[in-house]
Amino acid sequence: MHAPSPSRPPDACPDRDELLAFHTGRLSDPEAERLAAHLDTCGACLSSLRELSSDAADSLEANLLRFCGDRSAVVPTTDPGYLRFEAAARDVCESGTWPGARAAAAAEWEFETSARIGPYAVQEVLGRGGMGVVFRAVHQGLKRPVALKTLHLGASARTDTLARFRVEAAAIARLDHPNVVRVYDSGEAAGQQYLAMELVEGESLDARLARGPFDCADAARLVRALARAVGYAHENGIIHRDLKPSNVLIARDGTPKVADFGLARIVGDAGQLTISDAVMGTPAYMAPEQAAGRAREVNERSDVYSLGVILYQTLTGTPPFVADDKIQLLRLVQRGAITPPSQCRTDVPADLETICLKCLEHSQNDRYASANDLGEDLDRWLDGQALHGKRPGRAKRMVRTVQRHALVGSGVLAVVAVLAAGVVALARKEPVVSAAPDGASAEVRRELERDLDAGKRVTLVGDTGYPKWFKWRTGAAANRMGIEPDGVFAAEITDRHTLGLLELLPEARVTRYKVNAQIRHDLGGYGGSIGLYVGHRTYPRQPCELHVFHHIRFNAVAASPLVLVPRPSELDGRVPPESTVLGFNLASLVSGTRLKPLIPESTTHAVSLVTRVHTDVGLPPPNVDAELSASRAGRTMALGPRNGVWHDLEITVTPHSVEAVVVGHRMVLGPKELNPAALHAGAGSLRGFLPNDFAIQNLRPEFTPRGGLGLLLYPSAAASVRRVTVTPLPADR
Numbered sequence: 001m002h003a004p005s006p007s008r009p010p011d012a013c014p015d016r017d018e019l020l021a022f023h024t025g026r027l028s029d030p031e032a033e034r035l036a037a038h039l040d041t042c043g044a045c046l047s048s049l050r051e052l053s054s055d056a057a058d059s060l061e062a063n064l065l066r067f068c069g070d071r072s073a074v075v076p077t078t079d080p081g082y083l084r085f086e087a088a089a090r091d092v093c094e095s096g097t098w099p100g101a102r103a104a105a106a107a108e109w110e111f112e113t114s115a116r117i118g119p120y121a122v123q124e125v126l127g128r129g130g131m132g133v134v135f136r137a138v139h140q141g142l143k144r145p146v147a148l149k150t151l152h153l154g155a156s157a158r159t160d161t162l163a164r165f166r167v168e169a170a171a172i173a174r175l176d177h178p179n180v181v182r183v184y185d186s187g188e189a190a191g192q193q194y195l196a197m198e199l200v201e202g203e204s205l206d207a208r209l210a211r212g213p214f215d216c217a218d219a220a221r222l223v224r225a226l227a228r229a230v231g232y233a234h235e236n237g238i239i240h241r242d243l244k245p246s247n248v249l250i251a252r253d254g255t256p257k258v259a260d261f262g263l264a265r266i267v268g269d270a271g272q273l274t275i276s277d278a279v280m281g282t283p284a285y286m287a288p289e290q291a292a293g294r295a296r297e298v299n300e301r302s303d304v305y306s307l308g309v310i311l312y313q314t315l316t317g318t319p320p321f322v323a324d325d326k327i328q329l330l331r332l333v334q335r336g337a338i339t340p341p342s343q344c345r346t347d348v349p350a351d352l353e354t355i356c357l358k359c360l361e362h363s364q365n366d367r368y369a370s371a372n373d374l375g376e377d378l379d380r381w382l383d384g385q386a387l388h389g390k391r392p393g394r395a396k397r398m399v400r401t402v403q404r405h406a407l408v409g410s411g412v413l414a415v416v417a418v419l420a421a422g423v424v425a426l427a428r429k430e431p432v433v434s435a436a437p438d439g440a441s442a443e444v445r446r447e448l449e450r451d452l453d454a455g456k457r458v459t460l461v462g463d464t465g466y467p468k469w470f471k472w473r474t475g476a477a478a479n480r481m482g483i484e485p486d487g488v489f490a491a492e493i494t495d496r497h498t499l500g501l502l503e504l505l506p507e508a509r510v511t512r513y514k515v516n517a518q519i520r521h522d523l524g525g526y527g528g529s530i531g532l533y534v535g536h537r538t539y540p541r542q543p544c545e546l547h548v549f550h551h552i553r554f555n556a557v558a559a560s561p562l563v564l565v566p567r568p569s570e571l572d573g574r575v576p577p578e579s580t581v582l583g584f585n586l587a588s589l590v591s592g593t594r595l596k597p598l599i600p601e602s603t604t605h606a607v608s609l610v611t612r613v614h615t616d617v618g619l620p621p622p623n624v625d626a627e628l629s630a631s632r633a634g635r636t637m638a639l640g641p642r643n644g645v646w647h648d649l650e651i652t653v654t655p656h657s658v659e660a661v662v663v664g665h666r667m668v669l670g671p672k673e674l675n676p677a678a679l680h681a682g683a684g685s686l687r688g689f690l691p692n693d694f695a696i697q698n699l700r701p702e703f704t705p706r707g708g709l710g711l712l713l714y715p716s717a718a719a720s721v722r723r724v725t726v727t728p729l730p731a732d733r
Contacts, residue, residue, distance in 0.1 A: 118189035179229035205245035219314035227375035237267040243306035308359025316344040336362035439470040452509040461724040475500030492718035500713035512729040523718035524557035536708035541695035555605035609667035628682030629673040634665035674703040
């Protein structure tokens, strides 16, 4: 068990080894709690942990450490394969690097498996996991095809892994149900543990969901069958604890079958219940009590919650909670603020939504008492009958939410009770969707400016609804705005060549202030990025103005950002490829060279703070777009379109600097980058590209902290934005 250095103060930041131990689950409960509390208050350590979690070499190291563990936890073995694997793990731990190419390493560390395991002839690999391999095999005597699940020889030496493997065999052996994968045999051959199961020809629910959500009635039928299977398991004393789409197989005739009881618990077998097991599984499908590691509370209703997540995903195409990393996801699950399915898909019937959300109640007592009860309510809905299960009222749920977030005191609870009563009253009214307001209202602008002049914080965009004031600085002819089903304002650039600047405040009025916002990246488009900008200022140029501003740029959607580069044959030695910016090339716009797309595959994208000069691409060329300075830090995970994840953004502006924090990543443009000489030098490439452009040759960009601020959208990108505030700061900030 890893322990912090005794010489280090208790409140000091952990070193890399301790972060890795936390990531791999090798800390004791008190140590893990202490470190988790530290991560809540230390953005630098949280950022380091995220980088460690996403780094390829560190991820491999973590997997190896999970496999080998501490030396005291490994049963002595002389198996050559295990010794090679352990040696590789120790080498990685010491060097922190890959010993060779990824493919070569995987081949070196994979254990060889003979063509025969006990009475079974192995035919092909069906799947691989961290603990073993599943083969298609045939029983030699019975000629029966099976799915043969095996443990790596090294994993068989781990007592906890071996125990879970045997529990899985014992659990499935108790069950004989048409919607549960059957087990035929288990045993050991030449040190190789195996489990022979029913071979299901078809696909996993995970693979099916990759093609999109289900019809509502089909989703109800699927989860009804799963609920009956899980209810049957519960009646036989088995709690699954890892229900998720990848553990549901769909046969060719459409029959769903629950599989993989590797984390199952047999009720009454106290020896199996461990703290480490309680937090194992897949966070997106865990019940709140399981995500919090409360082992003794994980029971049949925890499986009901997981069935609710599966129902939610079959209806909407995504689980209720999605996040950049496991830690953030566990926190979201524990907080339990779920967006109703009807806000993601408008045709979800109210009663089916009620069933889904009752499964997903934060409190176990508010969920269905059993999986069988869930199955019966789905039966009633499919037959057009009234439901038995009802959710707690809105007032009761609000009070419980407040209690979860530790709002205490009779005065606060009294206020909450009044607010909750108001919510119940308002809930009876029909929702109102208003048309877009007059964005550039002079009266609203004067009101915002008065508050800023008085040093008051102003709200530019609330939790829902349109911004108080807005105006498109660029992209006015190629945008779409509206209110999302959850009531949040959203904007989109509809043209693949246009950068959109939606100004939310024309002048900050002060030179020291902080901007806070939450942004949800909905569509990636070309270039993929979105962000906030500050310090906007225009400079005269014919036939269009030059816009200079400082902006955050991040991407949480696109897996393939688009960059356009000139064809090599058309360069003629005039302009190097590095001059490409934003999806169009300055030299090409001047000389008429055509562009070709270059699409690098990636699942993470750099976060940047950039000073940019730009003209509206919809106006006649030659158009201008270039970065004058940039600060880069960290990367964000590409989660795909409509992922539903909100990102906190903060920008602090002073007379000499711009500092930004995005998803834990901090970037600064200081006096070195923002002084007039540096910005003028940054525009040097523009002067070289456009020698006859009078405005460009005389451009002297300056940092203007009081300039306008707002939302930035790259071509074809879409984003939702809420909770945008501007807070004036004291002079000594």
